[in-house]
Amino acid sequence: MRIGELSERTGTPRRLLRYYEEQELIASERSANGYRSYTEGTIDRVVQVRGLLDAGLPTRIIKQILPCLDKPRAIHVEDADPEMIATLERERDRMTARIDCLARNRDAVAEYLDAVLDLRGQGELGQGVDERS
């Protein structure tokens, strides 16, 4: 498919698809006329990339961890480079920290929301509960 379709199907501006390619997060073939041509698989890839970007990872890191996810069972010698391994371990731990932080705060927000919605349901919201105008 060409860039317009990929853009529509992933909800991603063309500009960003070109940017992701420049950052080597996605790849494309070129048709005879120079147009980019993507495979179906690129859709999932784009979604994944955007999810990671949204979760705060920079393209530099995403580029490094993506190869581990494509070919879950294929391990390449160059991947075993000690530096790369250290990077991956660091990022794994950072991701875990992020997850914990997000989960804690998400739970707190959810709890708060439940409490507020409870009050609304009971029509107790006026002077109610914690009083305090």
Place this chain on the structure above:
Amino acid sequence: MRIGELSERTGTPRRLLRYYEEQELIASERSANGYRSYTEGTIDRVVQVRGLLDAGLPTRIIKQILPCLDKPRAIHVEDADPEMIATLERERDRMTARIDCLARNRDAVAEYLDAVLDLRGQGELGQGVDERS
């Protein structure tokens, strides 16, 4: 405490502490001489803010969810504003999506790492583990 100590104890540049205050993510008193003065509690607050920033939330959103976390049991009438509730629900769901995405990818990275480290342990890699100088 003053800004220097807070900076050291949170590992956060002074510049950013002032920025967070400008964005209303943290608060400070002012001493007679105009110096900022923080309470012990500000340390946790800063850590929390930085965690959320690192997880991809913008200051605008952090500012909105922080009040729900401070006073877990105190619900204020103004918080029950339908718009605010909608915002919180949206953010809660976005955070959940982020968590899921991060967890999936973190697990994949971890799995990959385990596999690579296994190989190294068994010396099955290429010509030689890492053997390297």
Place this chain on the structure above:
DNA sequence: CTCCAGTCTCACATCGATGTGATGGTTCGA
């Protein structure tokens, strides 16, 4: 053939988070 929609590249603008430096006031110990 012409028009229009899609694509290309390139360059500049914006936005949020962060770095850095200038300039000046306060505190404190040698």
Place this chain on the structure above:
DNA sequence: TCGAACCATCACATCGATGTGAGACTGGAG
């Protein structure tokens, strides 16, 4: 009293992700 080490504000720079528009090519529909 002087200098070092704080602190203050203000302004400008940077960096990554993203927006936007110009100028040119391609290809299919009318």
